[in-house]
Amino acid sequence: xxxxxxxxxxxxxxxxxxxxxxxxSMIHVVPGDPASVILGPRATPEMKQELHELMGLDRxxxxxxxxxLGKVARGNLGMDFFSQRPVAQIVFKQLDETLVLVLASIxxxxxxxxxxxxxxxxxxxxxxxxxVGFFSIGVIAVPSFxxxxxxxxxxxxxxxxxxxxxxxxxxxxxxxxxxxxLPAFAIGLGWVGYIARLVRASMLEVLNENHIRxxxxxxxxxxxxxxxxxxxxxxxxxVTLLGTGIGRLISSAVFAEIVFARPGIGKLIFDSVVSRNxxxxxxxxxxxxxxxxxxxxxxxxxxxxxxxxVRERL
Amino acid sequence: MAEPVLxxxxxxVNYLTPRGTVKALRRINLQVPSAKVVGLVGESGCGKSxxxxxxxxxxxxxxRVAAGEIRFTGKDMQQLSSRDLRAIRGRDMSMVFQDPMTxxxxxFTVGRQMKDIxxxxxxxxxxxxxxxxxxxxxxxxxxxxxxxxxxxHHFSGGMRQRITIAMALLVQPKLxxxxxxxxxxxxxxxxxxxxxLKDLQADFQxxxxxxxxxxxxxxxxxxxxxxxxxxxxxxxxxxxxIFHRPGHPYTRALLECDPSVIAEPTRxxxxxxxxxPSLIDLPEGCIFHxxxxxxxxxxxxxxxxxxxxxxxxxxxxxxxxx
Numbered sequence: 001x002x003x004x005x006x007x008x009x010x011x012x013x014x015x016x017x018x019x020x021x022x023x024x025s026m027i028h029v030v031p032g033d034p035a036s037v038i039l040g041p042r043a044t045p046e047m048k049q050e051l052h053e054l055m056g057l058d059r060x061x062x063x064x065x066x067x068x069l070g071k072v073a074r075g076n077l078g079m080d081f082f083s084q085r086p087v088a089q090i091v092f093k094q095l096d097e098t099l100v101l102v103l104a105s106i107x108x109x110x111x112x113x114x115x116x117x118x119x120x121x122x123x124x125x126x127x128x129x130x131x132v133g134f135f136s137i138g139v140i141a142v143p144s145f146x147x148x149x150x151x152x153x154x155x156x157x158x159x160x161x162x163x164x165x166x167x168x169x170x171x172x173x174x175x176x177x178x179x180x181x182l183p184a185f186a187i188g189l190g191w192v193g194y195i196a197r198l199v200r201a202s203m204l205e206v207l208n209e210n211h212i213r214x215x216x217x218x219x220x221x222x223x224x225x226x227x228x229x230x231x232x233x234x235x236x237x238x239v240t241l242l243g244t245g246i247g248r249l250i251s252s253a254v255f256a257e258i259v260f261a262r263p264g265i266g267k268l269i270f271d272s273v274v275s276r277n278x279x280x281x282x283x284x285x286x287x288x289x290x291x292x293x294x295x296x297x298x299x300x301x302x303x304x305x306x307x308x309x310v311r312e313r314l
Numbered sequence: 315m316a317e318p319v320l321x322x323x324x325x326x327v328n329y330l331t332p333r334g335t336v337k338a339l340r341r342i343n344l345q346v347p348s349a350k351v352v353g354l355v356g357e358s359g360c361g362k363s364x365x366x367x368x369x370x371x372x373x374x375x376x377x378r379v380a381a382g383e384i385r386f387t388g389k390d391m392q393q394l395s396s397r398d399l400r401a402i403r404g405r406d407m408s409m410v411f412q413d414p415m416t417x418x419x420x421x422f423t424v425g426r427q428m429k430d431i432x433x434x435x436x437x438x439x440x441x442x443x444x445x446x447x448x449x450x451x452x453x454x455x456x457x458x459x460x461x462x463x464x465x466x467h468h469f470s471g472g473m474r475q476r477i478t479i480a481m482a483l484l485v486q487p488k489l490x491x492x493x494x495x496x497x498x499x500x501x502x503x504x505x506x507x508x509x510x511l512k513d514l515q516a517d518f519q520x521x522x523x524x525x526x527x528x529x530x531x532x533x534x535x536x537x538x539x540x541x542x543x544x545x546x547x548x549x550x551x552x553x554x555x556i557f558h559r560p561g562h563p564y565t566r567a568l569l570e571c572d573p574s575v576i577a578e579p580t581r582x583x584x585x586x587x588x589x590x591p592s593l594i595d596l597p598e599g600c601i602f603h604x605x606x607x608x609x610x611x612x613x614x615x616x617x618x619x620x621x622x623x624x625x626x627x628x629x630x631x632x633x634x635x636x
Contacts, residue, residue: 210416216372217411218404218431218481232421307421308465 004304004311012297017069019289024068027282028061077283082275087283091268095287097167098264100176101256102249104184106242109191114231114238116192117199121234122226124204132200136193145255148186152259155182165261183256187249194245195238203234236303243299247292251285317388319489319521320346320369325382327361327368334594338364339545342382346489346538351515351522353532353553355568356542359590362525365542366491369523370409371399387488404431408482409491413498414475418466424450425462428481449480453510472503476510483514490515492524496531504528508535529572533557538626541565544590544601551627561621561629563606600632608633 035051036043052058056067071078077087116136120129139147156164168176206212207230215225254266265288272280304311327339339361346352354362367373369384371391384391387406391399411417419427428446429439443462450458453476466474475495482490492511496504508531515522526532532539533553540550541562549562560566567586569575576584588605591597597604603613612632621634 210411210413211419213372214409214411214417214478215419216403217370217409218485219400219402220404220430220433221400224430224433229419229422233419309420309467 001304001311005301008297008300008304012293015293016290019293020069020072020286021065023282023285023289024065025061027278028064072286077286078279080277080280082277082280087279090280091265091283091287094263094265094268094284097262098250098253098257098266099291100180101183101187101253101262101264102246104180105187105249105253106191106246107188108184109188109195110242113192113195114199114235116196117238118203118226118231118234120196120200121203121207124200129200132196136196139189139193140197142190143255144186144190145259147189148183148256148259151182151186167262179260179262183253183260183262186256186259187253191245194241198238198241199234202237203230206230206234209233232306236307239299239302239306243296243302244292246299247295250291250295251288317348318345319348319387320344320523321385322365322369323383323385325365325368325384326380327364327373328378328380329364329374330376330378336593337380337545337596338377338593339368340596342547344540344547344550346521346523348488348521349515349519350537351524351535352538352540353524353526353536354540354542355526355529355532357527357590359544360542361545362527362542363493364545366409366493366523366525370403370407370491404485405434406487407489407491408485408487409493410475410478410482410495412494414471414478414495415498417478418474420466423463423465424469424477428462428477428484431481431485445484446480449484450477452514453477453480453483454506455480472499472506475499475503475507479507479511479514483518483520486518487520490520490522492522494525494527496526496528504531511535529557529569530574541568545593546601546630548602548631549627549629551624551629555624555627559623559627561623561627561634562602562631563608563633564602565629567605567607600630 035048035055035057039047039051049058056064059067075088077091079085080087080090083090116132120132123129152164155162162182163175163179164182166179168179170176203226207226212225212230215229220229251266251269253264254270256262257264257267258270265284269281269284269288271277272284300310322342322344325339325342326337329336329338342365344352344354344365354365356362364373364377367377368379369386369391371394373379379392386402389398389402391402394402418424422430425443425446428449429442432442432445435442447458447462450461455461455473455476461468466477469477475498479495482492495511496507499507511522511524512535522535524532524535536553538550539553539556540547541556541564542548543564549556549560549565551561556565557569560569564586571584571586573583586605591601591604597614598617599615600606600609600613600618603609606613610632616632618630618632619635620628620630622628623634
């Protein structure tokens, strides 16, 4: 297991380096001079030249990439030229909110979706299985921002049960929790359907396998067969899905963040793209990329923990 | 004969399919005496596996017992609740499956799986593992204690089949059902596994219902043999009677097809001409009449009676009537 972890982390580092190089190249290949954007239309060539030297844009491309990588490794993501604050500081300030939101959303979706999927598989083709299927497809089909808007209207505006916007006062956990419920509901609802469908499908497949028949032939209790012998195998595809899902949500929870006016990485990327704030875009995308790689690394490691064949392969 | 461990009476099983009702088993009568080995032999699709899944009551969803009863140690399996059935499975009755590569759960250690099947016993986990490793040594797995921590994919196919046999015997069943346990293994391993089963059966004194389409294996291992054809038990008797004085034309044809009895080199292996009849539209008379070399008019129209040839030796054929 330790060997697997080391190898997998090594792979993750390689992926991050490649991603960072690609990211840096992409931003610099697209037309448009960052210096002109920062300084505005009335800048003189001398001012631009000065800023170029300050940003290191006059040096060869390879050197630029290498020095960028070095800075990133030390946690230095550059300066935001608009606010004159370090990019890392801005991004990490938003990161907490996003992580809490994403983990809460996926968390409740998992707690509901996995049992629903198991239930559907065990009672396949019954009325309740069809009901769960109908519900799952329904919530997958509805975009999360629609859920966000309607839940905002219903629970915050009409019923006034929960606060409408913001992330709550820092340090006041009850307040933050109340602010978390609606966005987490909006993001997680579709995932409940996804997870239930996926768990049902892989559970059905596993329940048909020979070793489950053998377990039944030995009279093992049904709950042991379903929740231990079958689930440990059936959960593997779901773990992989959640790994990429959590990774993607870090930058794409943006709809819920905008609707509920919460700070977050998604909203930060959106705002900085609109204002052409290149260093901030780079920093935010870079951090979410690293988190994506981290999230898939964790899900792969969980899979390796569950399945001995995986941890012995890589 | 004392009361048999397993007593199958007049059993018929149907599969409900979109194409119609497949009458997979018809009027099966078979007894497994205690501490004896009964072999079932027949071509693929003759209903051997359907029969054992009916015995252990793990049938496909579309399978229905149309008639008859299965009595296991005096209890009517049909009448038992699923809770009572579960109490029987893995305690009084256990099973070795056909394919050892898929019969063990790949994500649990062998030790854990062997421990779990003893979940009813009120002894410590340590004691259960001790029993498991003892049983593994008995089936010929070297270094059994440390191998309890291994996963199934660390073992070869032959080893895995030994493990499943160890599991089946660990619960000390009254009846062990073996569903073609050597089909997925090569010939040398097959011999080893059969010898192992034979030795262990002598030690444990359990009854075995052994399914195979290998005549040699049946001859080596079994006390009694049932010959199945297209869902019917056409002949049954002691292993001596079946192999030396076969009564039913199908049994005779089957024995002639055994490659190991062919004396002269030949270009063509002997076969039984014709095809198995459709189990949806059954012929009126004898199930074997259109492939039988000695078929008469009566075979076409009337189902054959069960003719007693010797003690415990019967065959269903018109031609055997005196």
